[in-house]
Amino acid sequence: MEAFEHHFRESMRSRVALLDKITHYIVKRKGKQIRPMFVFLCAKACGTFTEAAHHGAALVELLHTATLVHDDVVDDAWQRRGFFSINALWKNKIAVLVGDYLLSRGLLLSLDHKQYRLLHLVSDAVRKMSEGELLQIEKARRLDITEEVYYEIIRNKTASLIASCCAVGAAASGADEDRIETMRAFGEKVGIAFQIKDDLLDFGDSETGKAKGGDIKERKLTLPLIHALQQAPAGERRKMKSLIRSGSDKPEVVEEVIHYIQKSGGIAYARKAMELHVNEAIALLDTLPESESRESLRALVHFTINRTS
Amino acid sequence: MEAFEHHFRESMRSRVALLDKITHYIVKRKGKQIRPMFVFLCAKACGTFTEAAHHGAALVELLHTATLVHDDVVDDAWQRRGFFSINALWKNKIAVLVGDYLLSRGLLLSLDHKQYRLLHLVSDAVRKMSEGELLQIEKARRLDITEEVYYEIIRNKTASLIASCCAVGAAASGADEDRIETMRAFGEKVGIAFQIKDDLLDFGDSETGKAKGGDIKERKLTLPLIHALQQAPAGERRKMKSLIRSGSDKPEVVEEVIHYIQKSGGIAYARKAMELHVNEAIALLDTLPESESRESLRALVHFTINRTS
Numbered sequence: 001m002e003a004f005e006h007h008f009r010e011s012m013r014s015r016v017a018l019l020d021k022i023t024h025y026i027v028k029r030k031g032k033q034i035r036p037m038f039v040f041l042c043a044k045a046c047g048t049f050t051e052a053a054h055h056g057a058a059l060v061e062l063l064h065t066a067t068l069v070h071d072d073v074v075d076d077a078w079q080r081r082g083f084f085s086i087n088a089l090w091k092n093k094i095a096v097l098v099g100d101y102l103l104s105r106g107l108l109l110s111l112d113h114k115q116y117r118l119l120h121l122v123s124d125a126v127r128k129m130s131e132g133e134l135l136q137i138e139k140a141r142r143l144d145i146t147e148e149v150y151y152e153i154i155r156n157k158t159a160s161l162i163a164s165c166c167a168v169g170a171a172a173s174g175a176d177e178d179r180i181e182t183m184r185a186f187g188e189k190v191g192i193a194f195q196i197k198d199d200l201l202d203f204g205d206s207e208t209g210k211a212k213g214g215d216i217k218e219r220k221l222t223l224p225l226i227h228a229l230q231q232a233p234a235g236e237r238r239k240m241k242s243l244i245r246s247g248s249d250k251p252e253v254v255e256e257v258i259h260y261i262q263k264s265g266g267i268a269y270a271r272k273a274m275e276l277h278v279n280e281a282i283a284l285l286d287t288l289p290e291s292e293s294r295e296s297l298r299a300l301v302h303f304t305i306n307r308t309s
Numbered sequence: 310m311e312a313f314e315h316h317f318r319e320s321m322r323s324r325v326a327l328l329d330k331i332t333h334y335i336v337k338r339k340g341k342q343i344r345p346m347f348v349f350l351c352a353k354a355c356g357t358f359t360e361a362a363h364h365g366a367a368l369v370e371l372l373h374t375a376t377l378v379h380d381d382v383v384d385d386a387w388q389r390r391g392f393f394s395i396n397a398l399w400k401n402k403i404a405v406l407v408g409d410y411l412l413s414r415g416l417l418l419s420l421d422h423k424q425y426r427l428l429h430l431v432s433d434a435v436r437k438m439s440e441g442e443l444l445q446i447e448k449a450r451r452l453d454i455t456e457e458v459y460y461e462i463i464r465n466k467t468a469s470l471i472a473s474c475c476a477v478g479a480a481a482s483g484a485d486e487d488r489i490e491t492m493r494a495f496g497e498k499v500g501i502a503f504q505i506k507d508d509l510l511d512f513g514d515s516e517t518g519k520a521k522g523g524d525i526k527e528r529k530l531t532l533p534l535i536h537a538l539q540q541a542p543a544g545e546r547r548k549m550k551s552l553i554r555s556g557s558d559k560p561e562v563v564e565e566v567i568h569y570i571q572k573s574g575g576i577a578y579a580r581k582a583m584e585l586h587v588n589e590a591i592a593l594l595d596t597l598p599e600s601e602s603r604e605s606l607r608a609l610v611h612f613t614i615n616r617t618s
Contacts, residue, residue, distance in 0.1 A: 016440050018447035070405045094446060096379050096405060097439045103412065104435035111429045116420060123416035130410035131325050137403060138327035 004036055007058050011109050012102065022098055026065055035060050035165045037300065042169025042183050044293035045285075052172035055110060056118045060165050062106035063122055067129060067161075070099040118168050121184075125164035132156025136220070143241045145221045147230070151192070158198075159191025166190075182284055189281035190301055196274040197305050199223055203258055203267055213254035219244065223273060225257070228266035278305055313345055316367050320418050321411065331407055335374055344369050344474045346609065351478025351492050353602035354594075361481035364419060365427045369474050371415035372431055376438060376470075379408040427477050430493075434473035441465025445529075452550045454530045456539070460501070467507075468500025475499075491593055498590035499610055505583040506614050508532055512567055512576055522563035528553060532582060533575035534566070541573065587614055 005027075012023040036057035043053035072095050110119040136153045139145050166187030170180045199222035202215045215222050229237050240260060247253040261267060281301055288294050314336075321332040345366035352362035381404050419428040445462045448454050475496030479489045508531035511524045524531050538546050549569060556562040570576060590610055597603050 014440060016444045016447060019440065019443050067409070070409065092401065094443065096408075097442050097446075099405075100376070100379065100435060101439035101443070104432050104439065107416070107432035108429070108436060111425060111432060114425075116423075116425060120417070120420045123413050123420060126409060126413035127417060130406045130413065131323060131328065133406050134328050134403065134410070135325045137406075138325060 001033070001036070001040075004040075004054060004057055007054050008036075008061055011058050011062060011105055014101070018094075019098065019101060022094070023102075026069075033061065034300070034304075035064050035161065038162060038165040038187065038297075039169040039172070041293045041297045041300065042166045042187075043173040044169075045288050045291055045297060046170045046175040046179055046183065047173035050172060050174070052113075052115060052118070053169060055113050055115050056168040056172045059106045059110050059115070059118060059122055060161070060168060062102050062109070063126065064161060066099040066102035066106070067126075069095050069102065115172075117171050121164045121167045121171060125160045128156040128160035132158075132160070139221075140219060143219070143221065143229075143244060145226060147223070147226055150221070150223055150226055154192055154195040155188060158195040159188045162191035162194065163187035182287060186281050186284040189277045189284070190304060193274045193277040193281065193301075194304050196223055196270055196277070197307070200267065200270055200274070201308075203261060213258050216244065216248055216254045216257050219248050223270040224261045224266035226266075227269040228261045228264040232264065274305060278302075310342070310345070310349075313349075313363060313366055316363050317345075317370055320367050320371060320414055323410070327403075328407065328410060331403070332411075335378075342370065343609070343613075344373050344470065347471060347474040347496065347606075348478040348481070350602045350606045350609065351475045351496075352482040353478075354597050354600055354606060355479040355484040355488055355492065356482035359481060359483070361422075361424060361427070362478060364422050364424050365477040365481045368415045368419050368424070368427060368431055369470070369477060371411050371418070372435065373470060375408040375411035375415070376435075378404050378411065424481075426480050430473045430476045430480065434469045437465040437469035441467075441469070448530075449528065452528070452530065452538075452553060454535060456532070456535055459530070459532055459535055463501055463504040464497060467504040468497045471500035471503065472496035491596060495590050495593040498586045498593070499613060502583045502586040502590065502610075503613050505532055505579055505586070506616070509576065509579055509583070510617075512570060522567050525553065525557055525563050525566050528557050532579040533570045535575075536578040537570045537573040537575035583614060587611075 009023075009027055012027075014020055014023070039057040039060055040049070040053055043049050043056070106122070107119070110116070110122075132153050132155070135149075136157060139149060139153070163184045164187070167180050167184035170183040175183070199215065202212055202222070203224055204212075216225070229240060232240065240257070243253060244257060248257075278301060282298060285294060285297055285301075318332075318336055321335075323329055323332070348366040348369055349358070349362055352358050352365070415431070416428070419425070419431075441462050441464070444458075445466060448458060448462070472493045473496070476489050476493035479492040484492070508524065511521055511531070512533055513521075525534070538549060541549065549566070552562060553566060557566075587610060591607060594603060594606055594610075
């Protein structure tokens with residue numbers, strides 16, 4: 001990971017002082033770097049660990065950072081990871097430009113090293129991520145999202161990046177197409193479980209965390225509520241929908257909806273769906289030869305769904 | 310150009326209805342498409358016209374459209390080409406995502422057709438464009454920009470995209486590295502002349518146009534003012550700078566500055582610099598074998614610097 005960080009910092013260097021200041025700031029506030037970890041562990045678990053894995057990890061992290069910076073614009077987020085967001089500090093204008101710059105550095109890095117396969121896997125993830133977010137916006141104000149649409153959104157929006165990390169790791173280690181596809185599917189299932197966990201946390205699925213109900217406030221329909229509405233009698237469903245429509249910004253409405261979801265088994269249903277995806281992911285992992293890296297991947301998956309925030 | 314438009318429309322197609330609606334809107338309000346024209350003419354003037362030129366033109370236009378959509382966020386522009394901007398209609402959020410989506414489609418298009426060289430040329434332009442804009446922002450509030458910095462900004466911000474169009478056209482036609490570099494240099498000079506013309510138009514360099522002074526209002530130092538300040542005696546320079554600093558938003562100050570620039574020969578100086586770049590560009594063109602496409606390129610260059618808006 002240390003060698004990677006050196007690589008990553010180097011890959012962002014620019015002649016523009018303002019840009020260097022911002023990328024320095026980005027490196028300092030960096031998160032858990034789960035994505036490069038997926039790349040490295042998948043590379044090791046699938047075959048030989050080479051330079052290509054480093055390029056793949058830097059590509060994925062540059063891209064992920066670019067989308068985070070762009071997301072700051074998208075979400076009008078004023079804080080991210082406890083620091084002020086790039087957006088708040090330097091305004092939307094700069095955030096968009098820095099995101100584009102990081103994207104271009106990722107492109108050049110992979111082209112310079114002729115990592116075309118890795119670049120294709122990651123470009124595909126960029127396409128899916130923007131499509132997924134746009135699909136979510138398109139459906140945002142509708143209260144009749146089906147489970148099918150929900151899965152399409154999170155498969156694209158969240159899971160595609162982790163899926164590409166795993167596929168990139170496999171491809172970088174010289175795995176054949178079948179194995180690359182297995183690892184992609186593994187990452188996708190992990191990503192879906194990750195997002196369901198995220199949605200559950202919003203309803204208080206942890207010993208320490210309190211239900212925040214932020215998704216309800218924004219009228220973002222997630223699995224627990226979708227299921228609760230789906231299995232409700234028509235009259236009850238109508239009543240809940242008009243309650244959300246009329247006052248999703250009021251704390252007492254949010255509380256009532258959360259209570260309704262808990263009572264109607266929406267939480268339990270979503271937790272089951274999450275576990276199902278985790279089990280399917282682990283089953284795919286079991287097709288790999290036994291190794292330390294495979295066990296680390298297993299641990300990483302369990303960490304993902306057992307987190308409390 | 311008709312075949313190109315079909316290609317271009319196809320390359321944006323998505324399964325997300327909202328996205329299709331927006332890209333349809335983008336195609337409808339499309340501009341003069343000068344960039345694909347540079348690609349096609351350079352390809353024809355340098356050698357054989359192949360499918361690769363189509364991919365190159367679509368790549369460049371997807372990228373250019375992505376940056377325009379992102380620029381709508383950047384500039385907080387409410388109108389673009391007489392229509393409402395994507396930004397105004399669908400908000401920043403969507404503009405960023407649509408830009409990312411178009412970028413990814415361009416990437417996938419070139420990777421699917423193994424056009425790695427073209428992609429490299431264009432990625433380099435993306436890097437330079439964002440660096441150039443960030444450099445301009447960094448220097449925006451300083452009134453001591455030198456000509457050297459001015460050229461660095463416009464070479465990156467504006468000229469790099471036209472330079473990459475010309476290089477892409479040459480590369481797509483199978484030209485050797487020397488010729489690709491010649492065409493890149495040609496496009497860069499055209500792009501610099503284009504930007505100087507743009508800056509001149511802001512001071513009323515046309516029979517029909519009126520000086521708007523928008524750049525002064527935003528304290529954006531361009532060549533005519535840079536030169537005027539540079540050659541002024543120290544006392545006069547100080548006076549002008551403090552005038553701009555104190556009231557660049559007042560119409561009477563803008564008018565006074567414009568008058569000063571005209572009087573001190575800043576306009577004439579910038580016009581000469583523009584013509585110098587055009588002549589250098591034409592000289593590079595003359596190294597190509599005689600052809601109809603070469604003459605069309607010559608005409609396109611003259612159109613660029615003789616426009617009145």
